[in-house]
Amino acid sequence: MFSKNNLPSAQTVMSTAASIAASAMVLQTVTRNLLPHELQTYIFQNIKGFFKSFSPQMTLIIEEFDGLARNQIYRAAEIYLGTKISPSTKLYRVSMPEKETKIAVSMAKNQETMDTFNGVQLKWRQVTRQVESTYIATQGASKIRSEIRSFQLSFHKKHKEKVLNSYLPFILKESKGLVQEKKTLKLHSLNHDHLRRYGGNSETWQRINLDHPATFETLAMNTELKTMIMEDLERFVKRKEYYRKVGKAWKRGYLLYGPPGTGKSSLIAAMANYLNFDIYDLELTDIHSNSDLRRILIATGNRSILVVEDIDCSLELPERQIEPRPASASAAALKPRKASQVKAYAHFIPCSI
Template sequence: MFSIKDVPSTTSVLSAYSAFTATAMLVRTVINEVQSVTNQIIPKKFQDMILSKFGGLCGNGSRMTLTIDEFDGYSINQLYEASEIYLRTKINPSLNSLKVSKSAKENNFLLTINIGEKIVDVFEDVQLLWVMASDKTDEMPQNGRFEKRFIELSFHKKCMEKVLSSYLRYVMEISNAWKEENKVVKLYALGYFGGDSDSGGGGAWCSTNLDHPATFDKIAMDPIVKQALIDDLDRFVRRRDFYRTVGKAWKRGYLLYGPPGTGKSSLIAAMANYLKFSIYDLELASIYSNSELRRLLVSTSNRSILVIEDIDCSIELQNRQSGLYEPSESSQLTLSGLLNFIDGLWSSCGDERVIVFTTNHKERLDSALLRPGRMDKHIHMSYCTPSGFRILVSNYLGINDHDLFPDIDKLITEVQATPAEIAEELMKSEDANIALEGLIKFLERKKTESVEGVTEIGDNKRKAKEEIDVDENVNVIDDHDHDQQKAKKKRILMRDQAGLK
């Protein structure tokens, strides 16, 4: 029978505990020393290999490993992107290698998991192991890279259903919440130019943060046109179900046209900042074929703006009405390929996309590009108006009224001055009086040059018309012996140069 005498004294218990603690500390010290020596003698790669072999002997056959590739065909694997973001929230001091970055407008450093690192996670009593990995290959590049990146997720086989039905959805939710909280508008371009080669835009795209400060409040354009554009964008982003109901791809096309310096690029930046959409700058001149164009399209992310600037002169697309086009030997990109890209089957590869085209000469574009469904809304970026001047003077000088405003308003309505030209004059002095007086002199000089230019153009037109009349009379005789089509093209060219119809 148990007796109170058998209970050890408090002194004995404390003495035994102290001895045990000292022994445990000694053992821990020895283990740490052994690990330190081992790390110096045996490389980490061989240590991992030994541990993996040992793990296999101890029952690794009961574990399941899921491989999450960076790409799903041409397009980015959304689960890879979500997993990469999720792992940022699991960074801990046990990791040996991390990637760190910082943008100009961010106060904090951004840490990401490096290739080869492992992270242990626990979800509803399930232990999971994440491993960042890559596989360099000498084969053809995948989406612009000679490196295949992937993530491995391993766990006990009996937890397979819970991982697929609950854990991966949880990872997606955490990722989406993180992206919304830390949304940074990116500017993507083709190839490597020193920015991030991140997964968000696919291997062919590289990015940098879009730090353009443009907002709709600061854009010098007609207030009615500006508000109509804002309303159109708001209506577009909230109509996901509507687009699906009517059977249309969830995209919207805009054409910004007008002379240089009227703010087309700034308006695109304002649209991106307003929607929090990243921008993909697509240079058609650097694309060789229709298949390459399709590959680039599907590798862009949802909720983005695809920009094709100066579409009238970036490549030689055939104008089907002219019949004067000769295919370029250096490019196999065609007008039909571009049309299918913006309004064909391939345009449905992605959601909530905005496509913006810009041009200085709308009349040069093929009518097939201009129709709704491709360029849904045409926005004319005109010369500066009095209302646009008010926005600019508020931006640059911080004033909303001045005695010289009426004189400037009158001159602006009489000359064609772009917002860029007005802004340049306003930047020449911080003193409002000096800047506005300089602007008046600039506008008056431009008005004088405009009147002189009209007179000179009139004289040139009369001379050109006389030459054309003589040339046409000569060609009536020469057409019997020369190519009539060549003579006709020459007359058309002379008329265009003279500004005649």
């Protein structure tokens, strides 16, 4: 039992606390002045790590780049977290790139937000550090990189398996859906100069916004046939796993034929607007070798429609020509003189070739 006589006086307590504080300040000053910065950092990191070892929290670091390649998980998290409005998040970045029509929202630098997944509480923090400017190569181009960005995802360590095996795949899937909803449809055409100089890559195609107004609601078409096409498109998009199971490429083709002005281009535009797929417009007469065609196809994007224009005009079909072609015929004479009946071959590419 402690008696009142054994308890230290207030003056003694204050004196002891002041002595400890003074000693700590002296130790801190000596450490800063005598120890190299690297050694200080090493000591403090080890002390910090020692105390963290008793914490039940676990943190994953998701950096923007993996070497020179972009980290898909970082980009997916950036898109996904743009939809999470949390009271703890004070700042958001809002942008609308040139030639786009949708507003993009993302977390600002060094902000935090909370999320919940299947009862698990998760804390996200965006971390940005300034670094010395360096040049990095991205998709065949170079640009200056003056900061390093990453996300820190913190949660209770007992949920590690759920986060890695369920939560992060969920974010990847959700972000793809969000990109599809917000993207502005594009019409791509070949960049012939770039193809000749550099081969096929992301600059092989030139793009503009696809502003075609055609939809299945406005399309003048037999109702039963229209319904059949829409159901077929929906069934195809949902059967990715089936195509993989049977060992087939997840692609689908439509052959559209008929005289000019019968709505073939409008039908393709309606399909693109219905599925939210970009269109790549290709004329085979512009292709001079199989290797060129292969590079062009590799440069197409995910979830897109490849339209092969006037496919019958790209082939030599003697029975469709009005008169025999002389031996010295020009290149223009290779096309049938009769009006094209097969307008386009629409090739759906839901994933990269």
